[in-house]
Every structure is written in C-alpha cells, then in structure tokens.
Amino acid sequence: MLFSLKKNQREHLHLLHQRSAQDVVELCKSSFEYLNYGPNVQRYQQLANKYSTDVSTVQHAVEALIALLIDATKANATEIDLQRLTQEEGYSEDIVEVLTQFxxxxxxxxxxxxxSANIRAYRLINIEWRLEVRLATRSLLNQNSLRVTMKLYLHTEPKNENRDLLETGEQQPIHADEKRNRKDIIVQxxxxxxxxxIQVLENALDESKSRRVRNIVSAIH
Structure with a gap:
C-alpha cells in the first residue's frame, strides 16, 4: 500500500535535508522518546543550539517523524515503499537508510x-450520587463525617441511551445481550x-488537549 507525506510533514522534515545521517539518528531517537514520555523541550533546545535553528523547528521535525512512523505502519509499507518515498523527497542515501531502519x-x-488504543474500554454513561453526613455518635458528640456515595454506569460502547437519559432523566431497561458490555460500580x-x-480527571482532560495527544490520536484514527 503506497503512502505519501502531507504538505506540512514535508515542510517540517525539511530540516533533514540540512543534517547528517547521525543528526537524523538523534531526531529519530527523540521521536521515539516523544511517543513514550512526551515532548522533551530541554532536549529540543540542545538540538536547536547544535543545528543553529529554533526549538519549534526541531519539535516539528520530531512530530513529523512520528507521523511518518505511524503512517508507514498503518500502510504496512515495505522497505521498497519507504526508499521510494524518501528518495523522491531528495534525501541522501545515508538518510534514506536511517529512516527505513527507524x-x-x-x-x-x-x-x-x-x-491497545482499539481495546473497548468502559465509558461512563451515567452517574447517580448522594451525600451522607454523620453529625455525632454516642462515643463522639462533635463528630462531623461526610461521605459521598456514587453509582457509576459504565459501558464498552457508545450508546444512544445517553441521549435518552438526558431527555427523560430515567435509566432505560438493558437488554440481556447488552449486559456483557455493561458494568455498574458503587463507590464511596x-x-x-x-x-x-476530580483534580486527576481535570489533569487528564487537559493532557488530552495537548498537541502530543492530538497528533497521536489523529495518526491512529
């Protein structure tokens, strides 16, 4: 299956034309580290100083290499496909070999x-909660104990019942064949x-909006 570089990927990979094969190896290593640990701005600054360019140019090149890696994997590109593509882009033989090996x-x-990304994870489709307050006991008159009890309705697939819940405010009956995809959990x-x-969920939401996550999700889907 043939694949090609997008216009912005081609522009961001222009840095490779100006670098040696060893420099491209460094960029490929930074790309793989990006996939595992996220962007390393300090490392990009070091490379930018070494290449006499700016940090954004290095980071864009790293992200473009990630896109190349994912696109080639999704297209099941052969060594010949990769060599054809990189040669058409005008890279030297040494750089073509580095990219192919990468x-x-x-x-x-x-x-x-x-x-792993395609595993059907449980999604929250509804939640019920109540607040319980204990003001005192026989042994401790000045006690003030608060507890929140939540019932989480989870499902492995997006369901139309989400819209029904918003419209009716009631939980719809679940068919027997859907129970295997459904899980209800009570948490106190x-x-x-x-x-x-709440803080952990908010941090995860912020992370989902980052450039790194958007690029990876966009490439996968």
Missing amino acids: VHSKRNFVEGSIK TDLNSLVHM
Whole structure:
C-alpha cells in the first residue's frame, strides 16, 4: 500500500535535508522518546543550539517523524515503499537508510500501541450520587463525617441511551445481550479523596488537549 507525506510533514522534515545521517539518528531517537514520555523541550533546545535553528523547528521535525512512523505502519509499507518515498523527497542515501531502519525497528511498538488504543474500554454513561453526613455518635458528640456515595454506569460502547437519559432523566431497561458490555460500580469516598479524583480527571482532560495527544490520536484514527 503506497503512502505519501502531507504538505506540512514535508515542510517540517525539511530540516533533514540540512543534517547528517547521525543528526537524523538523534531526531529519530527523540521521536521515539516523544511517543513514550512526551515532548522533551530541554532536549529540543540542545538540538536547536547544535543545528543553529529554533526549538519549534526541531519539535516539528520530531512530530513529523512520528507521523511518518505511524503512517508507514498503518500502510504496512515495505522497505521498497519507504526508499521510494524518501528518495523522491531528495534525501541522501545515508538518510534514506536511517529512516527505513527507524520505521522497521519501531513497527512492532506502533502496531501494539494501535491495538491497545482499539481495546473497548468502559465509558461512563451515567452517574447517580448522594451525600451522607454523620453529625455525632454516642462515643463522639462533635463528630462531623461526610461521605459521598456514587453509582457509576459504565459501558464498552457508545450508546444512544445517553441521549435518552438526558431527555427523560430515567435509566432505560438493558437488554440481556447488552449486559456483557455493561458494568455498574458503587463507590464511596470522603471529600478529600473526591477532590483528588476530580483534580486527576481535570489533569487528564487537559493532557488530552495537548498537541502530543492530538497528533497521536489523529495518526491512529
């Protein structure tokens, strides 16, 4: 299956024309580290100083190499396909060899990541909660204990019942053949733990809006 570079990828990979094969090896390593740990701005600054360019140019090149790796994996590109593409882009033979080796050596990692991303994880489709307050007991008259009890309705597939719940405010009956995709969990927590849970979810939401996550999700899908 043939594939080609997008216009912005071609522009961002222009840095490779100006660098040696060893420099391209460094960029490929930075690309793989990006997939594992996220962007390393300090490392990009070091490379930018070495290449006499700016940080954004280095980071764009790294992201373009990630896109090349994922696109080549999705297209099941052969060594001949990669050599054809990179030669058409005008890279030297040494750089063509580096890019070809980079894609083939990391193919299994990308394939595994794509398969993991396609696992049907549970999604929250509804939640019920109540607040319980204990003001005192026989042994401690000045006690003030707060608990939040939540019932989480989870499903492995997007369901039309989401819209029904918003319209009717009632939980719709679940067919027997859907129970295997459904899980209901009751959770009880104190306010401090609840605040921590909310903070973790907000951080995850912020991370999902980052350039790194958007680029990876866009490439996978």
